[in-house]
Amino acid sequence: MRLIALLFAFAAAQALAHNPSDSYLGLVVDGPSIEGQWDIALRDLEVVVGLDANGNGEISWGEVRASHAAIASYALARLTLRSGASACPARVTGLLVDEHGDGTFAVLRFVATCPDSVTKLDVDYTLLFDVDPQHRGLLRLEHAGATRTAIFSPERSRQSFELAQPSRWQQFLDYGREGVWHIWIGFDHILFLLSLLLPAVLRRTNGRWEPVEAFSPAFWNVFGIVTAFTVAHSITLSLATLGAVALPSRLVEPAIALSVVLAALNNLRPMFYARRWVVAFLFGLVHGLGFANVLKELGLPQGALALALVGFNLGVEAGQLVIVGAFLPVAFLLRGTAFYRQVVFFGGSALIVLVAGIWVVERSLDVQLAIFAAATRPTVGSYDNMRDMLVIASAVRTAKMVVEPLHHPTAVIYSLAALRGQPPPPTRHLLRATLVTRTWWRAMECPTLSATS
Amino acid sequence: MRTVRLFAAVAPAAALLLAPATVAAPYVPKDDATVLERLPLKPTDPLGRELRELRARLAAQPDDLDAAVTIGRHYFRLAMSEGDPRFIGYAEVALRPWARSKEPPRNVLVLRALLRKYRHDFAGALDDLAAAAASDPSDAEVWLWRAAILLVQADYVGAMSACDPLRARGESLDWIGCKSSVEGVTGGAERAHASLSEGLARGRGVRAGPRLWMLSRLAEFSLVLGETDRAERHFKEALSLGVSDQFLLAAYADFLLDRGRPQEVVTLLKDWTRSDPLLLRLALAEKVLGAPVLEEHVRTLKSRFDAAAMRGDKLHQQEEARFDLYLLGQRPRALALAKENWTLQREPRDARILLEAALAANDPKAAQPVLDWLARTGYQDPYLRRLAARLGNSRP
Numbered sequence: 001m002r003l004i005a006l007l008f009a010f011a012a013a014q015a016l017a018h019n020p021s022d023s024y025l026g027l028v029v030d031g032p033s034i035e036g037q038w039d040i041a042l043r044d045l046e047v048v049v050g051l052d053a054n055g056n057g058e059i060s061w062g063e064v065r066a067s068h069a070a071i072a073s074y075a076l077a078r079l080t081l082r083s084g085a086s087a088c089p090a091r092v093t094g095l096l097v098d099e100h101g102d103g104t105f106a107v108l109r110f111v112a113t114c115p116d117s118v119t120k121l122d123v124d125y126t127l128l129f130d131v132d133p134q135h136r137g138l139l140r141l142e143h144a145g146a147t148r149t150a151i152f153s154p155e156r157s158r159q160s161f162e163l164a165q166p167s168r169w170q171q172f173l174d175y176g177r178e179g180v181w182h183i184w185i186g187f188d189h190i191l192f193l194l195s196l197l198l199p200a201v202l203r204r205t206n207g208r209w210e211p212v213e214a215f216s217p218a219f220w221n222v223f224g225i226v227t228a229f230t231v232a233h234s235i236t237l238s239l240a241t242l243g244a245v246a247l248p249s250r251l252v253e254p255a256i257a258l259s260v261v262l263a264a265l266n267n268l269r270p271m272f273y274a275r276r277w278v279v280a281f282l283f284g285l286v287h288g289l290g291f292a293n294v295l296k297e298l299g300l301p302q303g304a305l306a307l308a309l310v311g312f313n314l315g316v317e318a319g320q321l322v323i324v325g326a327f328l329p330v331a332f333l334l335r336g337t338a339f340y341r342q343v344v345f346f347g348g349s350a351l352i353v354l355v356a357g358i359w360v361v362e363r364s365l366d367v368q369l370a371i372f373a374a375a376t377r378p379t380v381g382s383y384d385n386m387r388d389m390l391v392i393a394s395a396v397r398t399a400k401m402v403v404e405p406l407h408h409p410t411a412v413i414y415s416l417a418a419l420r421g422q423p424p425p426p427t428r429h430l431l432r433a434t435l436v437t438r439t440w441w442r443a444m445e446c447p448t449l450s451a452t453s
Numbered sequence: 454m455r456t457v458r459l460f461a462a463v464a465p466a467a468a469l470l471l472a473p474a475t476v477a478a479p480y481v482p483k484d485d486a487t488v489l490e491r492l493p494l495k496p497t498d499p500l501g502r503e504l505r506e507l508r509a510r511l512a513a514q515p516d517d518l519d520a521a522v523t524i525g526r527h528y529f530r531l532a533m534s535e536g537d538p539r540f541i542g543y544a545e546v547a548l549r550p551w552a553r554s555k556e557p558p559r560n561v562l563v564l565r566a567l568l569r570k571y572r573h574d575f576a577g578a579l580d581d582l583a584a585a586a587a588s589d590p591s592d593a594e595v596w597l598w599r600a601a602i603l604l605v606q607a608d609y610v611g612a613m614s615a616c617d618p619l620r621a622r623g624e625s626l627d628w629i630g631c632k633s634s635v636e637g638v639t640g641g642a643e644r645a646h647a648s649l650s651e652g653l654a655r656g657r658g659v660r661a662g663p664r665l666w667m668l669s670r671l672a673e674f675s676l677v678l679g680e681t682d683r684a685e686r687h688f689k690e691a692l693s694l695g696v697s698d699q700f701l702l703a704a705y706a707d708f709l710l711d712r713g714r715p716q717e718v719v720t721l722l723k724d725w726t727r728s729d730p731l732l733l734r735l736a737l738a739e740k741v742l743g744a745p746v747l748e749e750h751v752r753t754l755k756s757r758f759d760a761a762a763m764r765g766d767k768l769h770q771q772e773e774a775r776f777d778l779y780l781l782g783q784r785p786r787a788l789a790l791a792k793e794n795w796t797l798q799r800e801p802r803d804a805r806i807l808l809e810a811a812l813a814a815n816d817p818k819a820a821q822p823v824l825d826w827l828a829r830t831g832y833q834d835p836y837l838r839r840l841a842a843r844l845g846n847s848r849p
Contacts, residue, residue, distance in 0.1 A: 138760075
């Protein structure tokens with residue numbers, strides 16, 4: 001006994017083969033709801049809940065899963081979240097596992113709901129303190145983009161956190177930024193707008209496109225279209241956000257793609273030249289519904305709905321104005337060139353028709369995908385659905401095969417010229433066209449791919 | 454020179470850390486049979502069974518002091534052998550009803566001192582030991598612990614006087630072990646080696662555990678004397694006892710690293726990645742060898758040190774300073790850690806890392822406390838003496 005003591009006493013330093021018992025508690029506060037993730041070491045849970053059911057000294061995933069309810073109720077009984085004076089009851093949403101520096105942890109996900117938006121969060125943490133006073137709860141608290149940390153110990157098991165409320169102005173700016181961002185990465189909106197703007201610097205006389213003489217008609221033309229589009233999407237965006245109208249995105253998204261096809265087709269075969277603002281208005285209504293879905297995904301702040309709505313909408317307008325501001329002067333300068341009319345106007349419009357056409361098919365396919373999900377269950381009659389699926393999939397593939405050669409736009413330009421019974425354009429135009437369409441194509445590829453996935 | 458060579462290889466390691474680390478994400482295992490964790494004590498383990506029975510006894514009779522102290526002792530030993538601080542917490546809980554009273558029973562005081570020492574609460578541990586010695590000065594364990602703590606704090610006079618009461622019982626191994634431990638760091642390594650090897654030769658019936666401890670010390674004393682071949686013989690004999698001991702492995706790994714034999718370190722430690730001190734030595738060897746697994750080991754160590762820092766633990770500062778210096782190349786941080794560590798612990802290896810960090814950061818002033826310590830103790834280790842001389846030369 002004594003020699004053992006000697007052995008331990010003079011052991012130069014502790015063998016720290018393990019980290020001490022820690023749990024990692026992550027809380028993300030958003031309005032009245034608190035999203036939680038709590039990582040607790042399986043070695044600790046074994047002591048208090050008893051996971052090793054078969055007593056072989058090993059903890060398997062099956063044993064952890066079987067103890068899900070016991071783990072959840074044990075843990076949540078030792079964590080009290082309060083917002084001011086009112087409790088925020090928590091509900092477990094999932095059980096996973098994760099490795100930390102030392103050992104495997106059970107990962108408990110939960111959602112706590114407070115009656116009101118949380119301004120002061122009280123956390124009462126008592127996990128494991130009764131069996132291991134050296135246990136520590138490491139908290140990571142996120143709120144409004146800010147993160148702070150805290151440590152719970154038996155001496156400090158109850159802590160309060162004042163949550164700074166984001167200023168209204170900041171919130172407004174945040175949503176505005178989202179609006180700008182959305183219009184810039186939303187290729188369908190940009191293409192729609194461009195399709196309507198491309199003819200603005202041209203004039204249709206006797207079935208031919210001629211450049212406009214002065215800037216002012218082009219400007220007012222653009223002004224009218226952009227205003228109509230803006231007014232229209234503002235109306236539906238507001239109505240949808242306030243819950244007055246509701247259309248599922250699986251209908252809205254293909255409709256938006258269709259609007260792009262029609263707007264670009266109108267440049268190739270004019271159907272409604274003079275009243276393009278009407279087109280902008282009508283389809284703008286559909287685009288507004290699309291914006292509303294984005295805004296819903298972003299999440300709307302409680303009590304600041306109007307603020308978010310106006311901010312987002314103004315952001316969309318600002319983003320739009322930048323695009324128009326960049327397009328109009330360049331288009332006006334180039335309006336008299338064959339390059340503008342042949343390549344930008346016709347070539348561009350044709351390309352838009354093709355790309356947006358693929359979107360129409362792909363986005364409609366998402367509707368089919370729901371059926372496909374049902375069809376994968378082995379039920380009688382699923383064969384027909386499967387066959388439909390295959391037909392649509394091969395249609396998409398064919399469409400892509402048509403678009404693929406656009407890497408070599410010479411073919412397209414020759415075909416367009418042939419269609420209109422004109423001689424092919426000189427080679428230098430073709431070279432320029434190659435550059436332009438390649439750039440376009442690269443830009444188009446991303447949304448095409450993401451719409452499929 | 455070796456130090457310089459280590460630095461030359463630091464840059465790539467630092468670059469590794471800057472590369473985006475693969476962030477672990479929670480997952481759902483595919484198979485119910487996936488084993489996620491192995492428990493330190495199998496339920497069939499006799500110690501596990503005994504602990505269960507004792508806990509049941511204590512639950513039935515919460516005032517059963519003997520049961521509580523036995524449980525605490527078992528957990529303390531598990532903490533030492535498994536290297537898992539959880540068991541220290543479990544031991545504390547077993548003692549809690551008595552530890553909270555104004556005058557805890559003597560055996561509770563002794564055990565609480567050990568728990569406090571484990572957590573580096575040296576002052577609290579010394580208080581408990583003093584109170585325990587006052588009620589029964591004949592308990593050798595109390596004096597051994599007192600000597601050990603004072604040794605860590607570099608109070609060699611105090612440590613030697615704590616060894617003295619053990620002498621009253623004749624030339625016991627306790628007395629020899631205690632005395633030679635103090636002598637070994639105060640310029641008397643020769644004498645310490647002689648008396649401890651004589652003690653080892655006499656105590657033929659000594660069990661493997663204490664034998665291993667004595668051999669490790671003999672190896673240490675030999676190194677201090679510059680007798681590397683003899684040190685290696687002691688290490689090898691200790692390793693041949695078949696008891697796996699982390700202190701011995703760490704000391705032998707350091708020996709091999711210092712002699713430029715990293716491949717042997719990898720062979721020795723490849724299955725010890727769960728232990729921070731041993732993983733550190735493994736990584737140091739892998740760095741010299743340019744092993745691809747180094748990146749992963751550095752990341753694991755980093756996450757463990759970060760977790761400790763988040764808790765506010767200061768148990769690993771010496772190891773962390775070494776990690777920062779040789780694996781991350783963060784010299785100022787390594788020096789800060791080594792300096793703070795020296796205020797808490799003053800053993801030869803604490804001295805060494807402070808000297809190395811001060812040299813690397815070109816800050817000889819920071820090493821002044823260690824230079825004073827070397828002058829005061831007459832500690833003979835040639836390597837430390839060389840480092841000190843280099844620091845002395847680099848002084849402006």
